[in-house]
Amino acid sequence: MLTSILINLFERDLSKLEQEIAAYETREGIWKVPAGISNSAGTLCLHLCGNLQHYVGAILGKTGYLRDRDREFSDRNIAREDLLVLIGITRRVTLTVIADLTAEDLEKLYPEKVFSGTMSTGHFLVHLCTHLNYHLGQVNYHRRLTQS
Numbered sequence: 001m002l003t004s005i006l007i008n009l010f011e012r013d014l015s016k017l018e019q020e021i022a023a024y025e026t027r028e029g030i031w032k033v034p035a036g037i038s039n040s041a042g043t044l045c046l047h048l049c050g051n052l053q054h055y056v057g058a059i060l061g062k063t064g065y066l067r068d069r070d071r072e073f074s075d076r077n078i079a080r081e082d083l084l085v086l087i088g089i090t091r092r093v094t095l096t097v098i099a100d101l102t103a104e105d106l107e108k109l110y111p112e113k114v115f116s117g118t119m120s121t122g123h124f125l126v127h128l129c130t131h132l133n134y135h136l137g138q139v140n141y142h143r144r145l146t147q148s
Contacts, residue, residue, distance in 0.1 A: 002103075003098055003103075003106065006126070006129060007095055007098055007099060010052075010094050010095060011091070013132050014087060014090065014094065017045065018087045018091075020139045021041065022084060024080065024147070027080055029143075030045075031076055032146045037142060037145070039138070042075075042077075042083060044138055044139050046072040046073075046075060046083075048131075052094050053065045053094075055114075056093065056094045056098065056125070057090075057094070059110075060101070061093065061096070061100075098125065106120065106122035106125070107122065110123075
């Protein structure tokens with residue numbers, strides 16, 4: 001049951017991230033950092049994709065993805081089309097890995113220590129879903145703030 005809920009929520013929110021990035025009028029707008037805002041929508045997109053590809057893809061799905069978290073926050077001016085491809089790849093990896101998890105897998109401890117402690121895989125996937133949703137709201141706000 002939790003697996004189907006997570007698939008539904010990740011599908012919904014990664015599709016919404018794709019729509020938000022596609023809705024920007026210009027590439028420059030995606031990367032704009034107005035006063036009082038810490039990250040551009042492009043940076044948040046890279047961070048969300050890197051986060052999911054690492055914690056879901058590499059750790060749970062053994063995809064071989066190697067995360068470079070620093071680059072998520074330093075890369076700039078990546079084309080919208082490339083960001084959309086990255087979101088699509090992230091969606092496929094995330095949904096495929098979660099679909100393969102059993103109820104027993106969700107009850108097991110997440111295989112990597114996170115937040116200075118341990119938690120079940122199901123708990124951590126719920127956290128990842130809320131993390132995605134939190135930053136998705138920031139992307140939506142950023143787009144509305146920076147567009148005419």
